[in-house]
Amino acid sequence: MAEKRIGQQTIILSNPPRIISHHCTVGPMEGRGPLAKYFDDILDDDLLGQTTPEKAELAILEQTINKTLNKKSLFVQDIQFYIAGDLLNQIISANFSARSIDTSFLGIYSACSTFTQGVGLGAILIDGGYADKVLSATSSHYQTAERQFRYPIELNVKRKPTNQHTVTGAGAVVLASDGDGPKITSVTFGKVIDLGIKDVNDMGSAMAPAAIDTLTQHLKDTGRTVGDYDLILTGDLSRQGKKMFTILAKDAGLSLGEKHQDAGVMIYSPQQPVGAGGSGCACSAVVTIGYVFKEMVQGKYSRVLIIATGALTNALTFQQGESIPGIAHAIVIEV
C-alpha cells in the first residue's frame, strides 16, 4: 500500500510544499469585475499589442511567468520542472511558453481544471523528493477560446443565459520544498464523470457531477466534513453549474451554504454581459492566486479546498452528438 495515499483517490503530502511565489494577470473585462482589486496585473488591451489573439495569450502567459520568477529573484535554473497547460489545440500556448524555460517540461490538459492538476502534480513531485522547485502555470483567452470552440468574435449570435465567458488571463505559481507561503497539504485527482449532458451552451451542468464526485470522495478519504474548510472554491461551474452543484450536494447529504463559492461566478458582476459567468483555465487560477491567497494572508481563510472543473469536449465531438464528460481536481491549501 502506498503510504502517502488515503482512501481511494486522495494523496496526503507529508512534507507539504509551499507556494513561494505567485502572480496573476487578467484582461480588461475581468479588471472591471468585482475582484479587480485582488489581481496583480490588469491589462488595458487584451491583445497586449500582439497581432493575433494566440500570440497575445502566449505573451500574457510569458509575462505572468516572468513576474512570478522575478518577484522572488528566482531563475529558470532554480526550477526543475515546468508544468503547464491551456485550452488550445495541442496546448500550444503552454508548449510555446516552454521554449524559453530551460528545464524539464510537462504539458498537461484537463480543460479548465488544468490549474489544480498542474499544482497537484508539482506538489507531489516536491513531496516525493523529485524536485526542489516546480513552476506551474495556466492561461486562457476569450478570443482564442471563442474561435476554437465557438464562432467568429463579430458574428451575430445571441448568448444563452447558461453560456460562459472565457477568462482572459494567466496564473503562475512556484512550489518549493522550503520557504514561505501557503502550503499544499493534500491532492484529490478526480475521475471522469459523464452524465450525458450534450449542450455545449451549458458546460456548468456538465461539470457539476464531476465536482460533486471529487468533493464527496475527498471528504470520504480524509474523514473530514465541509466544516473543516473555510472555503470550498469550485473552478468554473458558473451560475447554472453552481445551482446544479448545490442540488447534488444536498442529495449527497452535504450542506454547503456560504462555504461554497465558484470562481466563475465571483470573477464577473451580474451586470457584465457574460452569460452565466466565467470559465477557462485562467478562471480558477486567477481567482485562487488573486483572491484566495491574498485573503489567506489577511487571515480570512486558513484551510481552503480548491476544486477546479473541466469540460472534456472539443469542437468536433459535440457536432457528432457526443456528450460532455466532466472532470474535477482538488487541492487543499493551508496557511
Added chain:
Amino acid sequence: MDPQQKAKQEAYQKLVKEHSPKPNAWKHVMWAFLIGGAICVLGQLMLDIFTKLERTETEAAAATLAAMIFLGAVATGLGFYDDLAEIGGAGTAVPITGFANTVVAAAMEFRREGIILGMGSKMFVIAGPVLVFGILSGFIVTLIRALLTGLF
C-alpha cells in the same frame, strides 16, 4: 451502457432541464421585432430612394440589397453588429445585413491565417450552409412548380 448508469444519466438530465433558466420568449420576440423591424424600415427607405433613381423596380431592389449588405458589413467591421445581435437576436440574423455579418465576421476572424488559406477558405464557413440549402430549396421549389404547371 449498463442500465444503472443510464438511469442515473436520465435522472440528471431531467434535473438539469427542470433547473435551466427559462428564456423570456416574449421579451426576445419583442426585441427581435423592434431591431429587425428597424433594419427593415431602413431597407424600405433605401428602396424608396433607389426607386426614384433607378429605371426599373428590379434594379432598385438590387441596389437596395447591395446597400443593405454594405451597411451590414460596415457595422460588422466597426464591431457593433454583434452587440446589436445580443439585444435583437433573430431580428439581426434574418435580414440580409445578418448574412453580410456572417461573411464579414468570418473574413475578419480568419484574416490572420493568411489571405488565401485563411480569409479565402474560411469566409463562407458560417454563410456556406445558407447558400447551399438556399440554392437547393430554390431548385426543389422551382422543380415542383415546373412539374405542377407543366412547363416540361
